[in-house]
Amino acid sequence: MTRQAISQSGQTVPRATPEVEVHVRGISTQYFECATPATWTDHVHATHELLWGARGVLTVEADGGFFAVPATLGLWIPAGVVHAVKSTQGTGFYCSNIDGQVVPHLAERTVAVTVPAAAQELLRHMSAYDMEDSLRAGSEQVVVGLLDVVDARPMLLPMPTDPRLELIARALLDDPALDRSLEEWSAEVAISVRNLSRLFHKETGMTFAQWRIHARVRVALGLLAAGYPVSSVSRRVGYNNPSAFVQVFRKVMGHTPGWYVSSIKAGNHHSLAGTE
Template sequence: MSQIGQDAPPVWRIGTNSFDVSDRVEWEKHVHEARHELLWGSRGTLTAETDDGYFAVPGALGLWIPAGVAHRVVAAAGTAFRCTFVEAEIAPVAPSTTAVVIPEVVRALLDRLEAAPYLAPAARLHAEELALGLLEPVEVATVDLPIPSDERTRRVAEAILADPSDDRTIEDWGRHVGASARNLSRLFVAETGMSFAGWRTRARMRRAIEWLAADHTVVSVSRRAGYATPSAFVQAFRREIGRTPGEYASARSRSARISA
């Protein structure tokens, strides 16, 4: 399997790698200095983290990552997606990491460019310019979630991200990692700028966006995110994201219709 952390072969100015993973795969933070990157999915849950935020990439959308931007990517088990590299000399679709609508015609053009690398230069240039020109930036919800570096707080953070429904108290977590509740609380504030409770809420929203992007129901997501009722989850989601889960899903659906 190709490595997402490696640039595509230099086939003209645009090249695409295809990925179909049976198990969860994580590509640690890396940078492509000479190429922009377009991540676009077709099945499953693909997430990316940059300094601009944490993005869940639904099948109807793609994620534009400009050249030189460090990013970490995670593909859930059963995810299929594409990674299109664009030479950095080409003007970026957006100056920062941005979700983009990918119309069906763009998907077809990118597939054609990959399947026929020896197109006549003029035809290929026209197809490349058309594909990039039809990409449309769109606003999506993102969650900024600093990950603590201290071993004890990081263990807690990773456990909560793995299972946001885990409702252990700060005292419980302190006993689990060998730290007092007071010290653990102090570390969370010092390393993330948030209280433990605030960080856990943000972590729940981060996973919730991921699950909503994969078309799980609000009821299912509220339970998996650790909320006793869907209404409690909806209220928390609105406070953190600025819209309800239903409004978030509707925005994604509109983007899907635009891309059809």
């Protein structure tokens, strides 16, 4: 990646019988450590891209959605898909570029995938050491074979495309603690409250209030994964009362922030959508 400027049940999505033979021609992996906030503006790759091992707040815009990439899952971005990436200060993550022919469920759209420990170690090893050609080729096939697609809904936030709504959405993602009312936003973007409400639901499938709650939770996922305490996260995403934040988080995600943090520490790859 060149710098420029999940099912509520948590079950793995069943694989269809591959229509093409998987053939990996090469994998390269880099680790990015962001000492300051970083942005990779809209760009595209000729190879597939896998973002994984995120520590901190890593977000991706692709295929009309906003993905908050958690520590427990990876995000697969197919070759040719335009995407933008942002990270906050102190964020670290791996980026693997995969050149090859893959099965349709990895080639068609941006998806969340599990990246098990075995795949992670192979990717790190291949990036650090020389390997005999046949051994490397076999390892690359194994890595792709270990990736399982999971439902990305818990980490996906639909983004509006209307420029007025997009301005509001980006402002709330940049500062989820903003507490402007729908009336205040309608005045800012010069649209009636009624039309703003109608457009938001049409373009995102959510009311404005629902979308803002989901945006706050998506940002909170990264902050929790980065090690911030629940009390601090609740304030940073707009809740002065941590109990209110916990209640909202549990309603959206199906479990509490404490459960999510414990699952990350335990290496649970389905911690985005578990149940207590």
